[in-house]
Amino acid sequence: MTESAPLGDGTRAVRAGLPEPVKHEPTLPGPVFAAHFHLPGDPTGGYAYARDENPTWTHLERAIGELEAPGADDAETLTFASGMAAISAVLFSQLRAGDVVVLPDDGYQVLPLVKEQLIAYGIEVRTAPTGGDAQLDVLDGAKLLWIETPSNPGLDVCDVRGLADAAHARGALVAVDNTLATPLGQRPLELGADFSVASGTKMLTGHGDLLLGYVTCKDAELTAAVRRWRKIVGAIPGPMEAWLAHRSLATLQLRADRQNANALAVAEALRARADVADLRYPGLPDDPSHKIASQQMRRFGCVVSFTLPTRARGERFLDALRLVDDATSFGGVRSTAERRRRWGGDAVPEGFIRFSAGAEDPDDLVADVLRALDESAVAVD
């Protein structure tokens, strides 16, 4: 027997999670709308009540698992109503009063709220920046290390393997927020993490039309605790969202490749501008994140960040864009950008822009960005 070559990302994405072919059945079975399933006699496993399990999730969970941990039969994926539901499920199923958790201090903007809640439950929270692997310095005695790389919105990258080894040596578990990278950009479990956790709302599904989250884990006991938390809290995805997500996964490689190439093209165009400061994109060879990103990532994501001189300039730039929506979130097929400071949370300057490259033609997108920069340079009263 000859070993067949491993399948490429595009092939894996289009086939991910599909059930065995059944004559006269669709390739991807439609959403199963059910609260309960026929269940005569003793419950002996299988679908019973739809807060616990739903066949539409099963297909999606297999699909995400095949992308996050290809070939790992021991990996299990659980889907959630949102990325925050997935994040909370890991944190709150693992941590107890008296435990120590290490979070990034430059991560997703809801993490400070999570931190408050953890503290209210008697958990000690330490924070450190993503860049420079600074979380290493506060690991002693920790039960769980939470990594977000690349970080949102600053786009710093840390060494997942190095941090995971250091955490494991101290008996701590490691979770990586894989939202920005997607499983086609980086595979945290292969880099040593215990949990890969993400929002599927962003590039994973890519159309800006649903919220979703997931956790992938190879340890049966840890997975059981997360599953139990999902049952208790009930933060489950609807079957329609799960099905739409699965349908969208088929184009993940196409979207990611186009969007990442567009992000690089935008970053390269911005680099030549004197009015753009602190440009960050891990795919730029001279970016501070590039070296470690190229060691652990296979794609660098669709988000570019940069700073314009003032708040007013940032607002005029966003107004002047025609092909880019002023909207929060990222990862969708339509480019979006926002002045991140408007939320008040992230520690970024007033003119800081988070730009998410969509799947437009690169020339159109770059031209729109450069035109909006020129037009916004001149204040019109």
Ligand SMILES: *Cc1c(COP(=O)(O)O)cnc(C)c1O
């Ligand atoms: C959006 C986001 C989340 C939260 O996901 P939701 O689906 O909005 O709940 C978590 N982490 C990162 C890095 C994100 O960008």
